[in-house]
Amino acid sequence: MTKKPAVGITNYCGKLDLSDFDIALPEQSPQPELIKDLPLFVADESKILMVAAKDLEARLEKLCKALTAEYKVKYPIRYKFKVKKSKGLPEITWYRLILHRYPDEELEEKEVSEGVLRRFSNAMPWEIPLYLHLLDELEKLDQRVIRISTLAEAIKELTKATKKYNT
Structure with a gap:
C-alpha cells in the first residue's frame, strides 16, 4: 500500500480549463517618438507587466x-510561483512545497532551479499540464520583461552620457 503524499491531491478527477x-x-503600446518620453513609457509598461504577473499568481492561488x-x-x-518586484519589473520564482510533519507540521517552500522546472518531479499527473501551461504563459511575460529591461538600461546609459556631456 502506497503512502498518501503530504502535499497534493492524488484522487483529482476534474478537468482543468487551462x-x-x-x-x-x-498589446505593447507603441514606443514614444521623443527620448524624453521613454522613462514614462518604461514605467507604464513595467506596471502593466507587474499587474499581469500578479493576476496570474492570484488565479493559481484561487x-x-x-x-x-x-x-x-x-x-x-506541489509547486507554485511567486512574483516579486525587481527593478520595477516582475521576477518569477518557482517553489516546491514540502511538508515536514515532525516535530511540528511545517511547510517548506524550496526554490526550484530552471533545470528542474520542466520535469516537475513528484507532481501528480493532473498537475503537470497546468504547470507546463503556466511556464509557457510566463515565458510570454518574460520576453516582454527582457525587452523593457533592456530599454530601461539603455535609457539609463543615455541619461548618464547626456549629463556627462552637458557638464
Whole structure:
C-alpha cells in the first residue's frame, strides 16, 4: 500500500480549463517618438507587466483555495510561483512545497532551479499540464520583461552620457 503524499491531491478527477490560466497581457503600446518620453513609457509598461504577473499568481492561488475546500486538503498542489518586484519589473520564482510533519507540521517552500522546472518531479499527473501551461504563459511575460529591461538600461546609459556631456 502506497503512502498518501503530504502535499497534493492524488484522487483529482476534474478537468482543468487551462485557458483560465492564460496571462492577461495587452498589446505593447507603441514606443514614444521623443527620448524624453521613454522613462514614462518604461514605467507604464513595467506596471502593466507587474499587474499581469500578479493576476496570474492570484488565479493559481484561487485554484488552490477551491481545491482545498473541495478535497479537504491543506496543500492541494506541489509547486507554485511567486512574483516579486525587481527593478520595477516582475521576477518569477518557482517553489516546491514540502511538508515536514515532525516535530511540528511545517511547510517548506524550496526554490526550484530552471533545470528542474520542466520535469516537475513528484507532481501528480493532473498537475503537470497546468504547470507546463503556466511556464509557457510566463515565458510570454518574460520576453516582454527582457525587452523593457533592456530599454530601461539603455535609457539609463543615455541619461548618464547626456549629463556627462552637458557638464
